[in-house]
Amino acid sequence: MKRIVILGAGESGAGAAVLAKKEGFDVFVSDTSMIKDRYKQLLDAHHIAWEEGRHTEALILNADEVIKSPGIPKEAPMVQKLLAQGTHIVSEIEFAGRYTHSKMVCITGSNGKTTTTSLIYHIFKAAGYDAGLAGNIGKSLALQVAEEPHEYYIIELSSFQLDDMYDFRANIAILLNITPDHLDRYDFEFQKYVDAKMRIIRNQTPEDSFIYWNDDPVIKRQLDKYDIKAVQCPFSELKEKGSIGYIEEGQYKLEYPTPFNMEQEELSLTGKHNIYNSLAAGLASNISGIKKETIRRSLSDFPGVEHRLEKVCKVAGVQYINDSKATNVDACWYALESMRTPTILILGGKDKGNDYSAIRDLVKQKCVGLVYLGADNTKLHNSFDDLGLPVRDVHSMKDCVQACYEMARPGQTVLLSPCCASFDLFRNMEDRGEQFKNLVRNL
Structure with a gap:
């Protein structure tokens, strides 16, 4: 009986353990942190x-193969020992892909992954x-x-998950895009991060589809x-030449595999990003054969994603917006670009090798105050x-x-978009x- 060891007992690790057990492996799960009760109960x-x-x-x-949580870096001592002895290390997604023939719709990018994934899922369910x-x-x-197989899976993939995928298709x-992010996990070399993102097209065949942003200079170079x-x-x-999804004269248009259009102003999501x-999302749905009226309705009634440009409430004439998912500079750029009122911007946290020069002009143009929120704001x-x-x-x-409450004036916006x-x-x-939301609502 082959032995599978799983490092990390969060959502992906616990799930991988259950599948490995079902497929007849000798399974062991190890986590240097405390395991949440619900995952202990699942394993037990x-x-x-x-x-x-x-x-x-x-x-x-002594593992024949190891499934590693995406949160564990390759520099971790145990991972280094496994690599040194030649043990094959894969992601949960790679492992799961071996045991299903379902259709996989996979989304990656530095920004917009969760929104796009959630929107596609919304359309498919509708x-x-x-x-x-x-x-x-x-x-x-x-x-x-x-335990609950589906015909389709809509999968949001991080660069860390893609790193340990080999045969998955x-x-x-x-x-969606490639901008500097997580450089601390890639030896501060942008190309290594780019290479991880490009793994999403690995193993694709002529029967598959590759949807990408035609304006992204990094993607175009790759x-x-x-x-x-x-x-x-x-x-x-x-x-543009070659684009089969675009906006033209206020119309949202898709050319492939069949023509589709709707009024841009009917889209529920606003902002350039x-x-x-x-x-x-529309291209993926159209390619998957979903009826045009369903795509049109779903693009119009999608409620959005929590923690992504989420309007919390107005207090004393000030709009508070939760964009906590903006964990890199580019995500903050898109958030600021969509602001239409003078903005108090909340920045800060664990820096990942950020270059803040990309948002300086927008900060100068859009902001009337800054609040630095971090252990070290130097x-x-x-x-x-x-x-x-x-x-x-x-x-x-x-x-x-x-601090935001004291700084903001009626007609302004407080934006948590930390970078x-x-x-x-x-x-x-x-x-x-x-x-942020709880404290704002209690003001």
Whole structure:
């Protein structure tokens, strides 16, 4: 009996363990952190051995194959020992893909992944398709394959998940954009991060589709490096040579595989970045044979995604917006670009090698104040203080919201769009967004 060891017992790890057990492997799960009760209960219910708070070498290094949580970097000591002895390491998505013939609609990009994935899932469900939501959002793909299989899976993929994928095949691959992010995990070499994103087209065939943003300079430079076998489906904001999804004279238009159009103003998502997300989602749905009236209705009634340009409420004439998902500079750029009123911008957190020069002009143009929210805000002071805007330095969400309340005037907007990861002060970006919303609503 082959031995599978799973490093990390979160959503992906626990799900992978259940599938591995079902497929007849000897399974062991190890996590250096404490495992959440719900995952312990899941593992126990399937009689899967596990440990928490440590990695026991004798129980791990004898694995025939290891499934690694995407949150564990390759530099981790146990991962290095496994690599040194030649143990094959894969992601949960790679492992799950071996045990299903379902259609895979996979979405990656530096920004817009969650919105686009959620929108596609919304359209597929409205069409009555048997679809599961997986990857960075939804339930573990492996757990769904094991216990509640679907005909389609809509999968949000991070670069970390793509790193450990080899034979997995996306029937529809969507690459939204590539901008610097997570460079701390890629030796601060942008090309290594780019290479990870491009793995989404790995193993595609002429029967598959590759949807990508035609205006992205990084993607365009990469295309000639690959023998792309899938049907190429580029989209852009304006009709350009080769684009089959675009906006023209106020009309949202798709040319492939059959013509589709609707009024741009009927789209539920607003802002330039959401035009791209809506075009990618529409193409994926049209390629999948969903009826035009369903696509049109779903693009019009999609409610949006929590923590992504989420309007919280108005207090004393000031609109508060939660964009906690903006964990890199480019995401913040799109958020600022969509602002139509003077803005107090909340920035800060765990820096990932950010270059803030990309948003300086927009900060100067759109902002009337800055609030730095982080354990160490030195880099933010060095990047923005010389603009001459009012600045507040805070180290908790309570102090942050109070500072915004004191700074903002009626008719202005307070925007939490931090550019950074959340782990210096918060459990995760959801925790950051929830704290912001709760404190704002209690003003």
